[in-house]
Amino acid sequence: MKKKEKILIQQKIDGVLPPADEKRVDEILKKSGKARAYFEKLARVDKALKNDAEKPLEVDVANRVMKTITKKNHQPSISKIKPIRLYENRFLKYAAVLFFGLLLGATAGWFIFSNPQTGNTGNMAGTIATPPGEHAFSDELTSIKIQQFNTSEYLVALVTIETKKELNCEITDNLHVLMPNDIIPLSTNRFLAQTTNNERTYRYTIIGPTVFQIITENNNGLDIKFIRNSQILAHKKIKRKETNF
Amino acid sequence: MDEDRKIIARIINGSVDQYRKLVEKYQQPVYRVILKMTGDAENAKELTQDVFVRAYESLEQYNPEYKFFSWVYRIAINTALAFIKRQKRFVHAEHLPEIAEENFNEHDGERMQIIKQTLQKMPVNYKTVIVLKYYAGCSYADIATITGEEEKKVKSRLFDGRKLLKKQLLEKGLFNNF
Numbered sequence: 096m097k098k099k100e101k102i103l104i105q106q107k108i109d110g111v112l113p114p115a116d117e118k119r120v121d122e123i124l125k126k127s128g129k130a131r132a133y134f135e136k137l138a139r140v141d142k143a144l145k146n147d148a149e150k151p152l153e154v155d156v157a158n159r160v161m162k163t164i165t166k167k168n169h170q171p172s173i174s175k176i177k178p179i180r181l182y183e184n185r186f187l188k189y190a191a192v193l194f195f196g197l198l199l200g201a202t203a204g205w206f207i208f209s210n211p212q213t214g215n216t217g218n219m220a221g222t223i224a225t226p227p228g229e230h231a232f233s234d235e236l237t238s239i240k241i242q243q244f245n246t247s248e249y250l251v252a253l254v255t256i257e258t259k260k261e262l263n264c265e266i267t268d269n270l271h272v273l274m275p276n277d278i279i280p281l282s283t284n285r286f287l288a289q290t291t292n293n294e295r296t297y298r299y300t301i302i303g304p305t306v307f308q309i310i311t312e313n314n315n316g317l318d319i320k321f322i323r324n325s326q327i328l329a330h331k332k333i334k335r336k337e338t339n340f
Numbered sequence: 341m342d343e344d345r346k347i348i349a350r351i352i353n354g355s356v357d358q359y360r361k362l363v364e365k366y367q368q369p370v371y372r373v374i375l376k377m378t379g380d381a382e383n384a385k386e387l388t389q390d391v392f393v394r395a396y397e398s399l400e401q402y403n404p405e406y407k408f409f410s411w412v413y414r415i416a417i418n419t420a421l422a423f424i425k426r427q428k429r430f431v432h433a434e435h436l437p438e439i440a441e442e443n444f445n446e447h448d449g450e451r452m453q454i455i456k457q458t459l460q461k462m463p464v465n466y467k468t469v470i471v472l473k474y475y476a477g478c479s480y481a482d483i484a485t486i487t488g489e490e491e492k493k494v495k496s497r498l499f500d501g502r503k504l505l506k507k508q509l510l511e512k513g514l515f516n517n518f
Contacts, residue, residue, distance in 0.1 A: 101499070102495070102499055105498075105499055105502065109473075111479075111480065136506055136510070137502065137506060140502060140505055140506050140509060141474075141502075143451060143452070143455050144455065144470070144474040144475075145474060146452070147452055147455055147456070147474075147475075148372065148474045148475045148477075152368060152371055152372055152375070154367055154368060154371040154384075154385055154388060155367065156363065156367055156371075156385060156388050156389040156392065157360050157363040157364050157367060159389050160359075160360075160363050160389055160392040160393055160396070161356075161357070161359065161360050161363070163389070163393050164356065164359065164393060164396045164397075165356060
């Protein structure tokens with residue numbers, strides 16, 4: 096049998112045989128036993144499939160479909176957002192996790208460094224972050240730390256200085272409360288000199304490791320400046336209970 | 341078909357409830373197509389539901405020049421093929437479970453069972469046209485619209501598909517019992 100004849104037989108079974116070919120197919124089936132066998136087998140397959148297709152099936156998804164689309168209809172934007180698709184690719188998922196991780200880290204870093212828990216050190220170059228009540232300055236020649244303690248009556252500050260080059264320290268008391276004895280050297284390496292003592296400012300020249308304590312009833316605060324070669328390295332204002340830089 | 345288009349126009353204009361009519365009208369043939377494509381009765385129901393939800397969501401993309409059922413069948417076939425692809429990741433085609441259709445019973449007989457099993461194991465390109473022809477009642481032209489192929493190609497594929505089906509059924513001795 097030729098393929099064309101087989102196709103015609105199939106078209107007859109499918110009921111789409113052009114009228115012009117009806118007679119021709121009938122002739123083929125009448126004359127050829129092979130064609131008749133082909134027709135019969137194909138007709139059986141066709142019938143079997145049709146019988147199978149006619150079998151009723153129980154399915155009712157209408158309620159579930161309507162429930163789903165009604166729900167989505169109230170939130171039309173949700174159906175447009177397809178978050179899962181973004182992560183269909185495993186590498187995209189990892190990239191997304193990495194991206195959000197970096198973003199979170201950068202945000203946390205920005206927050207921490209822009210809001211140090213210690214006092215803002217103002218214009219002090221070389222200022223480093225310290226715990227509350229503690230202030231510090233550091234450069235390649237000098238390290239300064241001021242630890243502040245408060246009582247109900249006194250402002251107490253412990254100043255620790257390590258300097259390889261001569262440094263001047265000026266402590267100004269605008270209320271005239273601070274007395275020379277209120278500045279107490281604690282280290283064996285005392286001040287080199289108390290060069291000036293006007294009514295409001297105590298000036299000391301320092302070199303090497305030096306520790307001194309300030310204790311005062313001054314509630315208005317003290318200005319402490321550290322100066323080298325006429326340049327202010329650090330400037331602090333300490334005040335009882337709170338600091339203001 | 342004009343009725344379908346009127347319903348769709350009403351849905352797009354806000355009468356969402358009208359969609360129920362289309363679902364009720366086509367859920368049986370869509371389910372049948374998916375069932376025959378996948379051979380999995382329980383998942384076929386879920387997939388049928390997905391097809392209608394997906395069709396609704398993209399209803400504005402529907403081209404009224406074509407029959408609504410052609411469009412839905414296309415979604416159904418794509419959904420079924422995607423499901424088959426997913427399943428094949430886990431089960432090799434040679435080891436696919438025997439068809440477990442919920443409505444199968446002894447009255448269907450051995451012949452029906454053999455047809456179902458044979459159909460299930462056919463290549464998807466043949467299976468698709470046979471399922472659309474017999475289980476969705478589509479014409480050659482409809483199948484061409486659904487599959488996006490030329491009608492001539494559909495005829496050829498249907499021819500080859502039935503030939504393969506006939507051969508496999510003969511090998512299983514189906515026609516000895518006719």
